[in-house]
Amino acid sequence: MLVESRPEQRAETAPAPPKRQLARALGLLLAVVLLVFVAMASIGVGAKSLAPDLVWHGLFHDSGTYADIVVRDRISRTVLGLLAGAAFGLSGSVLQALTRNPLADPGLLGINAGASAAVVTAITFFGVTSLSGYVWFAFAGAAAVGALVWFLGGTRGATPVRLALAGTAIGAALYGYLQAVMITDDEALSRMRFWTVGSLDSADDRTIVQVLPFLLAGMVLSLALARPLNAMEMGDDTARALGAHLNRTRALAMLAATVLCGAATASCGPVMFVGLMVPHVVRSFTGPDLRWILPYAAVLSPVLLLGADIVGRLVARPAEIQVGVITALIGGPVFIFLVRRRRTAQL
């Protein structure tokens, strides 16, 4: 909720026509209202659905009724959805700006591969079986790969293509390892096949507390990077002429993206598509200004993630379909529709 106060501050100094700024600020407000609505629905809807007044009661009073217990139980899931969704959206936006490649997603820089390889190592060689045990492994794996990509992709003169290629190359090697372990170890396979889908249903308070500081720090950092990243969109030479510190900005952007995506992946598995799709959708109505893209992405990504989670709970009641599956099934067609609607030049 760091996000809300920023746009108004910016609106005074920004040079764009005031009418458009107002429309964007109102749109953001609308998005926040939508998010609150979806979050309430996420607490209320499920195998046992609750009326809104019961949800409201359960949120503020813990009187031990059946409804209150259900609400408590769904709060952690909803909070995780909010945090992880915002993290995926922000890291995707930052990475797309950093690599100047609209195809960039956290998977591209090998971050998901690092987290997955670390989790499979934890299962097979350290016998870890709980989600709160995976978290540190996943996070460490993501961070290590992020650092390695940065180092090999060229600390000096890290061009977008080189970063992307280094990430892909490391990802390739790690997926080989991942598959080798899964083929030889049935236990790892049976656990990993559920982890890699990405789901919110195993969320507990402990996991959230573990990743919370990292998520908040990453969110603040990425929102603070909007202005320097804006300058870099115009190309290296122009950015340098405008006084941007290219390498510092790149290093910080990489750090923010890795921390956000690493922590989010650690807590709910690699939900790939959110970070790729939401920035595209957002850009189609905010334009290329990251000072707007980032807040919008931070608000709308959790809407997508929680919305998909709700749908996943409803379609297969009383069982559920994992949020990663639903996200892609809903997001994919929407994404294709948006791509088709735009003219070639705008792509």
Next chain:
Amino acid sequence: MKTLSRSRAVRTPGGLSLRLDLRSLIVVVLLLVAVLAAGVALIGTGDAHIPAMDVLRTLAGNGNPYQDFIVNELRLPRLLVGLLVGASLGLGGALFQSISRNPLGSPDVLGLAQGSTAGALVMIVLFSGSAAAVTAGALVGGLVTGLGIYLLAWKQGVHGYRLVLVGIGVSAVLTAVNSYLITKADIVDAARAVVWMTGSLSGRDWTQVWPLLILCAVVVPVVLAGGRGLRMLEMGDDVAYALGVRVHRVRLVLMAGAVLLTAAATAAAGPVGFVALTAPQLARRLTRSPGPNLVPSLCMGAGLLVTADWLCQRLFGADQLPVGVVTGVVGGAYLLWLLVGERRAGRV
């Protein structure tokens, strides 16, 4: 621009002229030598070790019956499938990366591999089908996905960027379907599915060689003939059009070729990871030549897969792990090495 000075025009007395890039030619020749050497080493490797000279003698038809059976019936078809699959993936990857004008626009990213996988998984998980059914499912899945992506991206012609973005959308949907299918399968089917998805060459015989070989013999020349147009297309549609390239027709033919090659290769060996993505990048870095580098990519793809198969057998023992486990590691490590070397040499 230094690279351009190395290429020279060869003129024949009849008035034909041909631009010849010396470095590319050398790279292709060296790659072919490496592929053949790796192939001979691969045939000799296994539970029954056969020295290189015996392999060559047996291939020429002068071996003893025992070696003749092992070499010509068991290991040669496997090697040929590996060569053809690697070459198809390398060429398909180079075509897609060039058409999409994006170094990441390989069939793995565009959803073709996921389409083949979906077809195969439906056969494995829902029907517990035979190996032939899985191959057929993968082939149909890949072709349908290729057609679907083309139609969805079609809007007064297919533009490279829209193609990639549509491909990514399709790929995300199919990935979700695949993961869901795997979570629904019982553990035996899931294990079989993971092996297939890794990409494996074990147990491939002559019945798989012939269809692939015939397909490659038809498609590869057509595609290579379109390579000239592709080079122009990389300069942008308008420039290519002005230079006399029929933009949409060339793109359609090349894409159809790339989809056929990739789908057939994936059906034969599974979606072997990262060959299509890394082979063109490696080839481009070795030849240091702009343009699609089709022939070097083809040789590089074949070389990568055969080397990976050989390494896999040497390191883990015969048929312990599928080859796809190693292609990612080999291709990824080699690409990293080249990237680091480039940084040191100051080339970016």
